[in-house]
Amino acid sequence: xxxxxxxxxxxxxxxxxxxxxxxxxxxxxxxxxxxxxxxxxxxxxxxxxxxxxxxxxxxxxxxxxxxxxxxxxxxxxxxxxxxxxxxxxxxx
Numbered sequence: 001x002x003x004x005x006x007x008x009x010x011x012x013x014x015x016x017x018x019x020x021x022x023x024x025x026x027x028x029x030x031x032x033x034x035x036x037x038x039x040x041x042x043x044x045x046x047x048x049x050x051x052x053x054x055x056x057x058x059x060x061x062x063x064x065x066x067x068x069x070x071x072x073x074x075x076x077x078x079x080x081x082x083x084x085x086x087x088x089x090x091x092x
Contacts, residue, residue: 005044010034064088 003016006026013034017025026034063086070080081087 001045001048002041004048005041006036008048009040009044010036 002024003018006013006016006024010026012028013026014029015027017027019025024036024038026036028034063084066084067077067080067086067088070083071077075083077088
């Protein structure tokens with residue numbers, strides 16, 4: 001997510017090089033180094049990570065809701081799964 005955060009924060013960045021030590025070098029289209037603020041990058045990376053997790057949860061919620069609507073219409077779970085491909089998790 002750090003690379004995505006850098007591209008979001010520094011739109012003129014075209015390449016990111018990261019050494020095994022964690023040192024990051026960012027360059028523009030003319031191969032000039034771009035100075036970056038790692039605190040801002042880390043904050044943005046966390047924001048992107050949270051947004052992605054929220055997006056995934058919305059997708060899961062939609063699948064569960066759609067499945068339930070099909071069941072409410074009288075379909076069996078096997079029929080709903082055949083239509084949507086969604087199989088609800090097995091209750092433990």
